[in-house]
Amino acid sequence: MVQLTATPLSALVDEPVHIRATGLTPLQLVVFHASLEDEVGNLFYSLAFYRANEVGEIDLDHAAALGGDYKGVHPMGLFWSLKPEKPVTRLLKRDVMNSPFRVQIKLYDRHLPIEAKTSEAPKASVTLERWYVAPGVTRIPVREGRLRGTLFVPSGEGRFPGVIDMFGASGGLLEFRASLLASRGFASLALAHCGFEDLPPQPEKVDLEYFEEAANFLLKHPKVLGPGIGVVSVCRGAEIGLSMAIHLKQVTATVLINGPNFIFSIPHVYRGQIFKPRPHSIQSISINALGFVEFYHIFDEGGPENSQFCLPIEKAQGPFLFIVGEDDRNVNGKVFAKQATEQLKRHGKNNWTLLSYPGAGHMIEPPYSPLCCVSGIASVCSAIHWGGEVVPHAAAQEHSWKEIQKFLRKHLMPVVASQI
Amino acid sequence: MLQLTANPAKALADEPVHIRVTGLPSSQVVTIKASLKDEKGNLFQSKAFYRANEAGEVDLEEAPAFGGDYVGVHPMGLFWSLKPERALRRLLKQDVMNSPFWVTLELYDSVCFQDSTTVLPRASQMVQRWFSGPGVQWQQIQEGRVRGTFFLPSGEGPFPGVVDLFGGIGGLVEFRASLLAAHGFAVLALAYFAYEDLPDKLLEVDLEYFEEAANFLLAHPKVQRPGIGVLSVCKGAEIGLAMACYLKQVVATVCINGPNAITEVPLRYKDLVVAPTGLFPERIQLHISGALRLRHCRGDPRELNRQSVLPVEKARGWILFIVGEKDEFLDGRARAEQALAQLASHGRINGRMLAYPGAGHLIEPPYAPLCYMSWNPGVSLPLLWGGDRVAHAAAQEHAWGEIQKFFRQHLTPAGSKL
Numbered sequence: 001m002v003q004l005t006a007t008p009l010s011a012l013v014d015e016p017v018h019i020r021a022t023g024l025t026p027l028q029l030v031v032f033h034a035s036l037e038d039e040v041g042n043l044f045y046s047l048a049f050y051r052a053n054e055v056g057e058i059d060l061d062h063a064a065a066l067g068g069d070y071k072g073v074h075p076m077g078l079f080w081s082l083k084p085e086k087p088v089t090r091l092l093k094r095d096v097m098n099s100p101f102r103v104q105i106k107l108y109d110r111h112l113p114i115e116a117k118t119s120e121a122p123k124a125s126v127t128l129e130r131w132y133v134a135p136g137v138t139r140i141p142v143r144e145g146r147l148r149g150t151l152f153v154p155s156g157e158g159r160f161p162g163v164i165d166m167f168g169a170s171g172g173l174l175e176f177r178a179s180l181l182a183s184r185g186f187a188s189l190a191l192a193h194c195g196f197e198d199l200p201p202q203p204e205k206v207d208l209e210y211f212e213e214a215a216n217f218l219l220k221h222p223k224v225l226g227p228g229i230g231v232v233s234v235c236r237g238a239e240i241g242l243s244m245a246i247h248l249k250q251v252t253a254t255v256l257i258n259g260p261n262f263i264f265s266i267p268h269v270y271r272g273q274i275f276k277p278r279p280h281s282i283q284s285i286s287i288n289a290l291g292f293v294e295f296y297h298i299f300d301e302g303g304p305e306n307s308q309f310c311l312p313i314e315k316a317q318g319p320f321l322f323i324v325g326e327d328d329r330n331v332n333g334k335v336f337a338k339q340a341t342e343q344l345k346r347h348g349k350n351n352w353t354l355l356s357y358p359g360a361g362h363m364i365e366p367p368y369s370p371l372c373c374v375s376g377i378a379s380v381c382s383a384i385h386w387g388g389e390v391v392p393h394a395a396a397q398e399h400s401w402k403e404i405q406k407f408l409r410k411h412l413m414p415v416v417a418s419q420i
Numbered sequence: 421m422l423q424l425t426a427n428p429a430k431a432l433a434d435e436p437v438h439i440r441v442t443g444l445p446s447s448q449v450v451t452i453k454a455s456l457k458d459e460k461g462n463l464f465q466s467k468a469f470y471r472a473n474e475a476g477e478v479d480l481e482e483a484p485a486f487g488g489d490y491v492g493v494h495p496m497g498l499f500w501s502l503k504p505e506r507a508l509r510r511l512l513k514q515d516v517m518n519s520p521f522w523v524t525l526e527l528y529d530s531v532c533f534q535d536s537t538t539v540l541p542r543a544s545q546m547v548q549r550w551f552s553g554p555g556v557q558w559q560q561i562q563e564g565r566v567r568g569t570f571f572l573p574s575g576e577g578p579f580p581g582v583v584d585l586f587g588g589i590g591g592l593v594e595f596r597a598s599l600l601a602a603h604g605f606a607v608l609a610l611a612y613f614a615y616e617d618l619p620d621k622l623l624e625v626d627l628e629y630f631e632e633a634a635n636f637l638l639a640h641p642k643v644q645r646p647g648i649g650v651l652s653v654c655k656g657a658e659i660g661l662a663m664a665c666y667l668k669q670v671v672a673t674v675c676i677n678g679p680n681a682i683t684e685v686p687l688r689y690k691d692l693v694v695a696p697t698g699l700f701p702e703r704i705q706l707h708i709s710g711a712l713r714l715r716h717c718r719g720d721p722r723e724l725n726r727q728s729v730l731p732v733e734k735a736r737g738w739i740l741f742i743v744g745e746k747d748e749f750l751d752g753r754a755r756a757e758q759a760l761a762q763l764a765s766h767g768r769i770n771g772r773m774l775a776y777p778g779a780g781h782l783i784e785p786p787y788a789p790l791c792y793m794s795w796n797p798g799v800s801l802p803l804l805w806g807g808d809r810v811a812h813a814a815a816q817e818h819a820w821g822e823i824q825k826f827f828r829q830h831l832t833p834a835g836s837k838l
Contacts, residue, residue, distance in 0.1 A: 029702050049702035067703040067717065083710055087507065282531045283449050283469035283486040289792045289809050290709075291503045293533060297487065373708060381534060390708055 004107050004124035012183055013093075013101070013130040013176075014366045014401060016076050021107055021124065024056040031068070031108045032060075033122070034078035036101050042089050043117065044082040044370065070391060078105060079130075080394040082370040085117075088383050090375040093132050096179040097139050100129035130368075132176045134183035139175075142189065144217055146210055148199055149191040150175050151221070152182030159225040160187040161412030162218040164211070164244075168235030169264075170377045171195020177232065180366050184405055186412075187224045188232075189214060193240060201379055206240055206263075208247055208270035215250035228252025228318065230408045235259055235331060235362065242340075243268050243275070245316040252318040253411035255404050258325055258333035258362050260299070261340035262309040278309035292374050292385035294329040299336075313340050314347035321353050321407045323400050325360030329387035333362075355403055357396035361388020367398040424452075424527045424543035433513075433521065433549040434599055434785045434820060436496050439480040441527055441543070444472040451488070451528040452478075453541070454498035456521050462509045464502040464789065468494075469531050488533070490810060499523065499549075500813040502789040508711075508802045510782075510794040513551050516598040517558045520548035549787075551595045553602025561608065566633045567618055568610040569594055570640075571601030577642035579606040580649060580831035583633055583663075587654025587678075590614030590622070590797055599785050600651065603824055606643045607651075608633060612659070614797070621798075625659055625682070627666055627689035634669040647671030647737060649827045654678055654750070654781070661759070662687055664735040671737035672830035674823050677744055677752040677781050680759040681728040683718065697728035711793045711802040713748050720751070721758040732759045733766035738830045740772055742819050744779030748806030752781075774822055776815035780807020786817040 002023040011017065024030060030052065035045045048068035050058045061075045069081035082091065082103075093101060106122035133139070136155025142148070150173065154160050163186045165178040171194040178190035191214050195201035218229050230253035233241030238259020245254040247270050263277040284297040313320075322337040334356060341354055357364070363372045363386050371393045376382040422443040431437065444450065453467040468488035470478045481495045489501035502511065513521060526541035552558070555574030561567065569592065573579055582605050584597035590613050597609035610633050613622040637648050649672040652660030657678020664673040666689050687694040697719070705713040732739065741756035756773045763771045776783070782791050782805045790812045793804045 047706065049704070051702070066700075067705050069706045071705070081706075081708075083706070083708055085710075087709060281486070282533075283471070283488075285469070285487045285531065285533045286491065287467070287487075287489045287503075287533070289501075289503065289790055289807075290507070371708065 002107065002123045004105065004126045006105060006126045006128055009126070010100070010129040011131065012134055012180065013132055013368065014180055016368070017079075017128060018075065019060040019078070019105065021052070021058040022056065024052040024058065026052060026054050026056050028052045028056065029066075030058070030123070032078055033106045033108060034082060034103055035106075035117075036082060036091075036103045038091060038101070039094050043085040044091055045085065045117075046078050046081040046083060048077060048081075074391070074394075076368050076394070079103065079368040080370055080397070081390055088374050088376060090372045091370050092174070093176045096132040096175045100131040103128045103130055133179040137179065137182045139179070142217070145213055147191070147214055147217055148197050149173065149189050149214065150178065152179050152188045152190070153223045154182050154185050154187065159223055160185055161408060162186070162221070162224040162229040163188045163408060163412075164214055164218065164229060164231050165190050166193060166231070166233040166237030166240060168237050169194070169380070171199075171201055177366060181232065186230070186408060187218065187221065189218055193237070203266060206243070206266050206268045208243055208268055211240060211244050212248050212250070215244070215248055219250060225413070228412065230412050231255065232404060232408075233257065233259065234364070236264060239264055240268075242311055242313065243270070245318055245320065246312055249317060251316075253321075253408055254316070254318055255321045255323065255407065256337070257323040257364050258328050258331050259336065260331065261311055261313060261336045261343070262306070263311070275311070276309065278306060288385055292383045293381050294385045294387075296329050296332045296387075299332060310339065310343060313343050314349055319351040319407075319411055320344075321404065322355065323364060323404070324354065324356045325362055325364050325388060325393070325396060326356055326358045327360060327387040327389060328362040329385045330362040353407070355400055357392065357400070359389040359392025360396035361393055362386035363388065364393070364397055364400055367401050368394070369397060422527075422543050424525060424545045426525055426545045426547045429546070430520070430548040431550065432553060432599065432602055433551050433595075434787065436787070437499070437547055438495065439498070439525065441472070441478040442476065444476040444478065446472060446474045446476050448472045448476070449530050450478065451530065451532040452480075452498060453526045453528065453532070454502060454523055455526070456502060456511075456523045458511055458521070459514050463505040464511055465505060465535075466498050466501040466503060467532070468497060487531070494810070494813075496787050496813070498525065499787040500789055500816070501809055508794050510791045511789055512593065513595045516551040516594045520550040523547050523549055552598040556598065556601045558598070561636070562616075563636050564632050565629055566610070566636050567616050568592060568608050568633070569597070571598050571607045571609070572642060573601055573604050573606065577606070578644040579604060579642055580827055581606045581637040581640070581643035582608070582649040582651050582827060582831075583630070583637065584609045585612070585650065585652040585656030585660055587656045588796065588798070596651065596785060600824075605827060606637070606640065608637055622655075622685055624685050625662065625687045627662055627687060630659060630663050631667050631669070634663070634667055638669060644831055644833075647831065649673065649831050651823065652676065652678065653783070658683060661730050661732065661739070664737055664739055665730050665732055666734070668736055672740075672827055673735070673737060674740045674742060674826060675756070676742045676783050677747050677750055678755070679718065679750065680721070680730055680732070680755040681724045682730065683728070695725065695727055697725040707793070707804050709793065709802070711804040712799070713804045715748050715751055718750065721754050729762070730759070732762050732771065733768055735770065738770050738826070740774065740822070740826045742774050742783060742823070743776065744781060744783055744807060744812070744815060745775055745777045746779060746806045746808055746811070747781040748804040749781040774819060776811065776819070778808040778811020779815035780812055781805040782807070783812070783816055783819055786820050787813070788816060
């Protein structure tokens, strides 16, 4: 009898799953088909062809896929190769507390199916729950003073290292990474900075005092360990994260994912000082063969005169973790991280690590997230190419997530406690 | 005064156009956009951003584009980077005799990377791109079993005769045959399935049908004797290679991105039946867009069933393999190399390969837009063809010249007089 097992059936989204099929005919060819419906009804699907071994079993931890969305041994391949049925759709969990993503894995004879949906009955199927929050994590909406965000506090006694989590120019409030960080033991504040409630979609300036308020709010919280906090930030969020690290002594560990070492477009202000954006050349926008827009060349032009716009990273005290996707088509993160680290080196500072991932794109997210290589941002462009190749991007997400947690624990927890 | 000129305004689709802008403020950044509507109303568009020089001019033969669909100096970039507004549509001219493609060129101030219905162009110009030349006659063919159209250049002749074969798209595709005829060849665009009274699906390749087509050409008073050429792509190239192997009438064969073995359906020629080599459907790959990447599901050349491999050493004529190394549908290079090795092992030197790094599967006449993936009849998912735009465009330009040289060299009595 054909059986399909997946362990664990219910887990955090960043945990691997062990999938096995048994009871097949020896050397039989089959298709594993995964599907997921997001909260607004978009269907995502993936599939891979495998051959059963001599005893009619397929263990995805060891078996090599012959084709489909990936080839070779990739135990979590069905998850990170999920593709939208409707093109240019990003997989995003909105409600992180009350429901998981449900992933259906179905096993079919080799001839079926290649498509997103089929009415054929599978030989076996199993449904998994993928949660963005661990049991016991508390979600606290934050509307203190100007602050707009959501705080996630791990379960348990005592205090936890505090982290501010920020996304990019698409705005709004994305909670999924903060909720996962809280599930891994960090008191995480998902902080909105534009396009959310009374925060304008395109603010005129980035007021660093807002972010200082957020840092102080965290540090005052009874469940947050001090004396410093961390920042996890991507793209425009990382532009802000860098400024925070430079000006705010409360920030003692900064993770910058695919961000600039200068200001993209909106000036930063802090206590009367204004920091100007670097000029860009909009004519360097590229359009790829499928009509998707690539912005990563718009800061290529210019030479030494651009150094006046480089943020004074050497003024920051805390350590940095730079994470770069080398196939990023939105931000030329590899070049900017190199410039930032060279500036640190010139000032005799070596408290930084640069993780540069060939084949990874802009949207480096927690492990097993499908690669989103194109999506739209309402005010900017309907089809932005983020870049990345599916397999190396997946590997980059797995590796960087562990490194982010190691980095945060190392620098935010007293030495005695960090034995992880 | 601001002017956008494009010369010639009326030309063959494989001829270049010189685009210039004059009368701009010095160093101004502009967007030049091209658009075309095909015969089904599908819109194709492209754009590039240029900077005027001190004299306020942009000459696409000299000025580099800074961004948009291409970067650098590409005088015909706006043509070969045309992309469908509705994804996955392929640009294909249906009526090759009576109408051109109309391409609208428009000039906009500054950088316009998003389309707008409210911003008007500062200048615009239309150019006609024709798929047939003056004086070429078009004749529908229904002789015996043969179905297709015959393009005959004007003049006394005789003209080198060529059979033009497309692939799995089926039906009758004429645009390449008509363009080749504009360059002095007598070309039969030959259908073999999904057309008129031909079978709806290709269930076998009956080589005698193709021999009838070759004989039809050779019987024509204005077609050069004693042998004809074949220009073929994909499944058509598999048939073309079979024609080269078995038909003495065929003396020059161009195979573009095709297999070197009989695939999917058997080949039959008189008493001979050649079984097809199997496919490996479990090696089908899915692109992140959901399109099918079939490059690996034919197996690599060593996995071919020996009986299915075409006996190229029997070919009496000349064979030119043209392959795109970024072909995502088929590994044409490996197949061509295997065929050439087979020739060499029999002491034959009548085969040659042109391999283009960066070119994809659909290598077409010059300036045809790269079709990276598209819907295909009979397949429920889009197919990935592959190719890098700039390299693919360069390959198309180079290959077209080589194809004509090859046919003139081997089909005309003057031999290598080109």
